[in-house]
Structures are given as structure tokens and as C-alpha cells.
Amino acid sequence: MSRTDVFDLSRMRLTPGEGRRLDLEVELQPMDFGGERYDVAETPVPVRLDVSRMNGGGYSLRLRFAAGLRGPCMRCLREAEPRVEIDVREVDQPGAAAEELDSPYVVNEELDLAQWVNDAFAFALPAQVICREDCAGLCPVCGENLNEAGPEHHHDPEPDHRWDKLKELKFD
Ligand SMILES: [Zn+2]
Ligand SMILES: [Zn+2]
Secondary structure: OOEOOEEEHHHHOOOOOOEEEEEEEEOOOOEEEOOEEEEEOOOOEEEEEEEEEOOOOOEEEEEEEEEEEEEEOOOOOOEEOOEEEEEEEEEEOOOOOOHHHEOOOEEOOEEEHHHHHHHHHHHHOOOOOOOOOOOOOEOOOOOOEHHHHOOOOOOOOOOOHHHHHHHHOOOO
16 A cells, blocks of 8 residues: 555546546544644554546545544543544536536546545544543532542532621520
8 A cells, every 4th residue: 555645547547437446545634623632543544445437527436434533532631532434425527517526626637635535534523522422521620530530529519608607696
């Protein structure tokens, strides 16, 4: 496998109706997420690319890969490693009027694979990076990790000293 950023589709010399499957490797970029920087769990990442030459000209493309991020859980700050599986398609027909038939990743039969992979990864990620679905987060009072502290962790409400003076009053 070789690392691929831009892939020249014309080099495959596909005839209309013909298709080919390619296993490639693409570099994933670290990401900023909710003000935190997240590293990619592994990079380069292996990707599977299916290329079909369409009968009317142009290409139909399918991209599949799995990848993950590594960084702090947004609730409890422990290390989290969300993984996503990606399966996306693009179509590029020269001179197509419709936007969905004119892939932004294909220009002059050159596929910007690195851009497509990084965009698809960012799009597939969950809105929140959490270590696990039921992460309990941190105690808002003392900051202890509630996943470890358990459900019995609690704080007694602060005693209200405003009433102390009243208690000292004697009523006859
Ligand atoms: Zn967590
Ligand atoms: Zn606490």
C-alpha cells in the first residue's frame, strides 16, 4: 500500500462500465473540537476506494474506512477514543448541471483523496467526544470523577447561617 493524497483517475484507463477496487493509505489530520485538540488514533489510515467509469462519462466513487480520534472526554476529561465507520459516495460527471453529479473532490479526473477522507471523517464524528455513552462526568461541587466515585457520592447542602441568630433569641 502506498500513501495517496491526490489520485489520478485517468491513469487507471477504465473503459465505460468498468470498475476497480483500490486499497490505499491516507494521512488524517488532527482536529480541533470544542476548543480541544484531538489527535487521530492512527495515521495514515487504510482506505478502500471503488472507482467505476460511468457509461455517460465521468466516475462513480465509493470510499470506505474506519478511523478514530484520541483526546479528553468532554464530560470527565479522561482519555476518550471515539471511532467511526465511513461509507460515502461521490459522482463526477463532466459538464453535469446538478451539484450532486459534480464532485468537489474531482478536478480534471484528479481525485483529491486526502481532502475527501478528512472531510468525510470530520462529518461522521459525533457532536460530542465522550469516553462512553453513559459517562457520568465530574461532580459540579468538588470536581471528582463520578464514574469512579459511584452513585453514592454527594454533598450535604451548605448549612444556612442566617438562621443561627434567630435560634439564639428567646421567646418568652
Ligand atoms: Zn467521560
Ligand atoms: Zn463531589
